[in-house]
Amino acid sequence: MRPPKKRRVSLPEKIGKHRQFLMENYSLFPEEMQDLKNGHVLLLHVENDNSVAKTIKAVTERLQCVVQPIKTKSQLQSLLNQAKKFKDFNSDKERYTTLCSQSTTFEPATPGTVTLPEEPQPRTSNCKYFLLKL
Numbered sequence: 248m249r250p251p252k253k254r255r256v257s258l259p260e261k262i263g264k265h266r267q268f269l270m271e272n273y274s275l276f277p278e279e280m281q282d283l284k285n286g287h288v289l290l291l292h293v294e295n296d297n298s299v300a301k302t303i304k305a306v307t308e309r310l311q312c313v314v315q316p317i318k319t320k321s322q323l324q325s326l327l328n329q330a331k332k333f334k335d336f337n338s339d340k341e342r343y344t345t346l347c348s349q350s351t352t353f354e355p356a357t358p359g360t361v362t363l364p365e366e367p368q369p370r371t372s373n374c375k376y377f378l379l380k381l
Contacts, residue, residue, distance in 0.1 A: 263336075264336035264337075265330075265333070265336055265343070266290075266293055268336070268340075268343070268344075268347075269286055269289055269290040269293065269347070270290065272286060272347070273286035273287045273289075273290045273347065274290065276291075276309050278310075279310070280310055280312065280353065281350070283306075283310070283350065283351045283353065284347060284348055284349065284350060284351065285326055285330075285346055285347050285348070285349050285350075285351055286347030286348065287351075288302065288306065288323065288326060288351055288353075289326070289327075289330055289347065291305045291306060291309075292323070292327065299320060299323055299324065299327075302323060303319050303320065303323065306319075306353065314353050314354065315353075315354055318353075318354065319353050319354075322351075322352055322353060326351075329346060330343075330346065333346075
């Protein structure tokens, strides 16, 4: 009989300096849109596996309001592109802190500008057509 296989224990991921900074300063999420900072959004993006769609959904759920999805996606992409420029946290800490402390420009959707998808109605076949064919 063979000896049992040795299982490898995976080590926890090492948290980078950028993420550690975001977790220390922006882990408390604000209740209103006016208090939302870029750092909150960047932290949500990291927590949601770097997914833009999941980040927008998380912002919407946390603030309990609907944001304009198309504008929000382009604004989030712009913010992410700005944040990617900061490679070395030690030399760019001051500029990164400034970026994170700025208020976000996400706008809540006004009624009528965003149409949420409706649930599809069940389809019924037109029986008259089939009966006429017989």
